[in-house]
Amino acid sequence: MLLKLENVSKIYDTDGRPSTILADLNCAIDSNQFVCIVGPSGCGKSTTLRLINGLMVPSVGQVVFKDKPLTGINMQCAMVFQNFALLPWLTVMQNVTLGLEARGLNANDATKKAAVYIDKVGLDGFESAYPRELSGGMKQRVGLARALAVEPELLLMDEPFSSLDPLTSINLREELLDIWADANLAVSTVIMVTHIIEEAVELADRVILIAGRPGRIVADIEVTMPRPRHKNSEAFTRHVDAIFSLMAECC
Amino acid sequence: MTEASSPEPADPSSAVPFVTPLPPAGLSKVLGLLEILDDHGGREDIYKLARELRDSFGELIIIIKAAEILDLVETPGGDLVMLPLGKQVIELPVNEKKKIISRQVAKLSLIRHMTDFLRAREGQQATRQEVLDELARTLPTERPKPQFEALVNWGRYSELMTFSRDEDVLRIAQKAV
Ligand SMILES: Nc1ncnc2c1ncn2[C@@H]1O[C@H](COP(=O)(O)OP(=O)(O)OP(=O)(O)O)[C@@H](O)[C@H]1O
Ligand SMILES: [Mg+2]
Numbered sequence: 001m002l003l004k005l006e007n008v009s010k011i012y013d014t015d016g017r018p019s020t021i022l023a024d025l026n027c028a029i030d031s032n033q034f035v036c037i038v039g040p041s042g043c044g045k046s047t048t049l050r051l052i053n054g055l056m057v058p059s060v061g062q063v064v065f066k067d068k069p070l071t072g073i074n075m076q077c078a079m080v081f082q083n084f085a086l087l088p089w090l091t092v093m094q095n096v097t098l099g100l101e102a103r104g105l106n107a108n109d110a111t112k113k114a115a116v117y118i119d120k121v122g123l124d125g126f127e128s129a130y131p132r133e134l135s136g137g138m139k140q141r142v143g144l145a146r147a148l149a150v151e152p153e154l155l156l157m158d159e160p161f162s163s164l165d166p167l168t169s170i171n172l173r174e175e176l177l178d179i180w181a182d183a184n185l186a187v188s189t190v191i192m193v194t195h196i197i198e199e200a201v202e203l204a205d206r207v208i209l210i211a212g213r214p215g216r217i218v219a220d221i222e223v224t225m226p227r228p229r230h231k232n233s234e235a236f237t238r239h240v241d242a243i244f245s246l247m248a249e250c251c
Numbered sequence: 252m253t254e255a256s257s258p259e260p261a262d263p264s265s266a267v268p269f270v271t272p273l274p275p276a277g278l279s280k281v282l283g284l285l286e287i288l289d290d291h292g293g294r295e296d297i298y299k300l301a302r303e304l305r306d307s308f309g310e311l312i313i314i315i316k317a318a319e320i321l322d323l324v325e326t327p328g329g330d331l332v333m334l335p336l337g338k339q340v341i342e343l344p345v346n347e348k349k350k351i352i353s354r355q356v357a358k359l360s361l362i363r364h365m366t367d368f369l370r371a372r373e374g375q376q377a378t379r380q381e382v383l384d385e386l387a388r389t390l391p392t393e394r395p396k397p398q399f400e401a402l403v404n405w406g407r408y409s410e411l412m413t414f415s416r417d418e419d420v421l422r423i424a425q426k427a428v
Contacts, residue, residue: 125410129407133416135277166283167283167287170287171283
């Protein structure tokens with residue numbers, strides 16, 4: 001088992017009063033899976049990702065990564081963000097090498113490694129461009145290259161496509177599946193947050209639905225359709241409808 | 252509309268060559284368009300697509316135009332139809348997609364003219380202003396700025412040109428020499 005959440009709860013302090021955001025999450029995620037977390041706004045999806053990568057500590061319970069309870073940041077994880085989180089004064093290359101140098105690589109090795117992942121995500125030719133010269137799609141490719149470059153086993157993505165226009169988003173989703181399926185890359189497992197159910201059904205092997213206040217795992221659905229998945233197929237619609245009705249029941 | 256295959260020699264120095272403007276569309280969107288067209292079985296009414304994408308009709312048309320001059324789709328009678336090359340592109344991994352699109356980009360008359368223009372110059376480079384002037388000369392009816400941006404974007408993507416914002420200089424990419 002790659003990752004386990006064991007009785008995980010998270011309590012935030014809001015205006016001096018404790019409020020439980022996530023309650024009693026239990027789940028186990030295997031390697032080589034593409035998992036989507038879906039749920040209504042504010043149910044604690046981003047908080048769940050932060051607990052998984054160790055940026056935040058559970059108030060109750062524990063996160064177990066490869067049989068070891070997580071203490072501190074999980075270095076085998078990397079995160080891709082909705083708003084790209086690029087540094088505007090750095091070039092594409094510099095944005096990607098930054099994280100590598102932070103992990104102790106010398107500048108030369110960092111550049112070499114960054115070049116490999118810049119190529120993987122189709123950004124060759126843009127190395128010296130600055131973020132503001134790039135389209136949203138190209139910016140998110142930088143975010144992806146930066147995450148992949150640290151060669152994480154687990155890739156976490158927090159609504160990575162939701163600030164992109166529909167066509168760019170379709171293209172990047174397709175390319176993400178290619179990258180995930182590429183056996184030459186370290187990434188074996190992806191956990192992606194989305195609030196778009198169609199997106200989850202298109203990508204995931206498994207969809208975890210979080211809902212309620214506090215947020216709990218209210219459904220855990222396997223999606224076994226072969227890929228590529230066509231949105232207009234009957235099976236696709238059936239999956240989407242099933243998740244929608246679960247969500248309607250729980251929220 | 253197979254602009255990509257028309258072989259006309261570009262003469263950067265004197266006579267105004269015949270070049271077609273670049274549609275100011277990002278190539279990620281062109282690739283996305285191919286995916287969605289494939290979901291529709293390779294043929295769909297353009298108006299229907301525009302509605303489905305809730306995209307301003309104007310922008311979709313520019314993206315379609317871009318896919319068309321790259322010989323990835325055609326547009327008979329208001330429909331968008333996948334061409335074999337488009338179908339091939341969507342079935343390839345990220346890197347291979349980029350190779351084919353780059354090859355198509357390299358055939359475009361404006362890209363060819365501007366690479367010839369840069370190659371003929373000392374250091375194979377020109378300042379932004381020089382490039383804007385050349386664009387204004389060769390495409391007198393187009394606004395040069397969007398053409399410049401599309402040129403930089405497509406030039407970078409196809410790895411034919413690099414642009415340094417620090418120096419404000421467009422040059423032939425090392426790999427393309
Ligand atoms: N640092 C914090 N301190 C206090 N409360 C917080 C903090 N971060 C988030 N919250 C609250 O916790 C709840 C869950 O937040 P979280 O960002 O995890 O939700 P989400 O499911 O990702 O929402 P969205 O869909 O809007 O991105 C929200 O009610 C939010 O206001
Ligand atoms: Mg969130």
